[in-house]
Amino acid sequence: MKITLDEMQAFAAVVDGGSITAAAEQLAQTVSGISRALGRLEGKLHTTLLRRTTRRLELTEEGAAFLRHARAILASVDQAEEQMAARREQPSGRLRVDAATPFMLHVIVPLVAGFGRRYPQVELELNSNEGIVDLIEKRTDVAFRIGALRDSTLHARPIGRSRLRVLASPAYLAQHGTPAAADELARHVLLGFNQPESLNDWPLRDGDELLHIKPTVASSSGETLRQLALAGGGIVCLSDFMTRRDREEGRLVQLLADRTLDLRQPVNAVYYRNTALSSRIGCFVDYLVEALGERAFDE
CATH class of the missing domain: 1.10.10.10 (Winged helix-like DNA-binding domain superfamily/Winged helix DNA-binding domain)
Known part of the structure; x- marks a missing residue:
């Protein structure tokens, strides 16, 4: 046969x-x-x-x-x-990587060319999903997850921690004014997530709890919310890894900085412990950590 x-x-x-x-x-x-x-x-x-x-x-x-x-x-x-x-110290073959769209665009994509030059025999397949994917079902080798991890069957390698900030564009603030306190946010257009609800907990105090906002406009994608904020569509709370350049170049400005808690989201690379692709995964994660530097997403 x-x-x-x-x-x-x-x-x-x-x-x-x-x-x-x-x-x-x-x-x-x-x-x-x-x-x-x-x-x-x-x-x-x-x-x-x-x-x-x-x-x-x-x-x-x-x-x-x-x-x-x-x-x-x-x-x-x-x-x-x-x-x-x-054995030849030359990792090769296909490596399927999954990450939420903002992390893929702002962190992984800028590093792909350099990784390819160092490891020309590794074939990257990049997939974006806004939710948490089943690595086996989606045939994913390594995924990057932001926030608390739930699946204890996965091996997790910490990549860094990324701070959350409340932001708006100068155009939005010129038209709607700048809130001076957290309780004034309710009078503004708030951009938030439709799921999970925990992403709508902003790093501001509301009594003994974090401020939980009800979005005026909701999306499943942080990148969609970023684009809305850049277009003057409202106030948003996003992670530093996707907004650093926007803040440095003045496209977004931080609000209520003196009242903002230092709340940082953990970023982890996750994969199965018994994976047969450890060489490929290892070289990719190592390269990412090296390229980001010691501070990773911290400021």
Whole structure:
């Protein structure tokens, strides 16, 4: 029978991409080549792995069972290649990285070119999700998470801590005035998150608690809120890692600085302890920490 790795890789890519065309693009092959590989695989297994409809491809029961074995085999091959590369001290292969859009844009993206020059054999795949993703389900190798961690099954490496500040643009303040106390914020347009609610706790005192605001405009994305604030759309509370340059260049100014608590969000790289990709993950996280410097996000 002699099933080949190429056939298993083509099958997995079709499942992941949802179509033969997407798999062909991912693997840099022709559509006909992927289709033939699937045909050979099903012929060797004497079963149908994918049910073809007019709109999409669906796994058969046999296909789902074979996919689990195929993924395990492909992962073992990746691990073997990684171990051999590690012996040469040259990490290689694909590294799938996940982070919220603001962290991806303001922290990771500026470092990608330098990382590529140092580790040319590592292929980065960068994905952005505003919520917390399941690393296995999303086939993610390492994720960067901001705030308190909940999943104790993950290994976490601290990257730094980023301070929260209340900010607005000069244009907004010129039109609406500058609040002199926390209780005056209720009279302003407040930009906040639609989830989780804890992100709407601002670093200002409200009695014995943090000030919890009710957003006038809410979004799931910190980058969307940043853009709204830059456009004069309201007052926002965001982390330093995404607003430092805006503050330095005067596009956003801090409000109530003398009343703001020194509240810093922890930033962690997370991955599974038993990962077979430790060399790739290690070199990426090490490079990020080195490039950011000792102070990381602190000021």
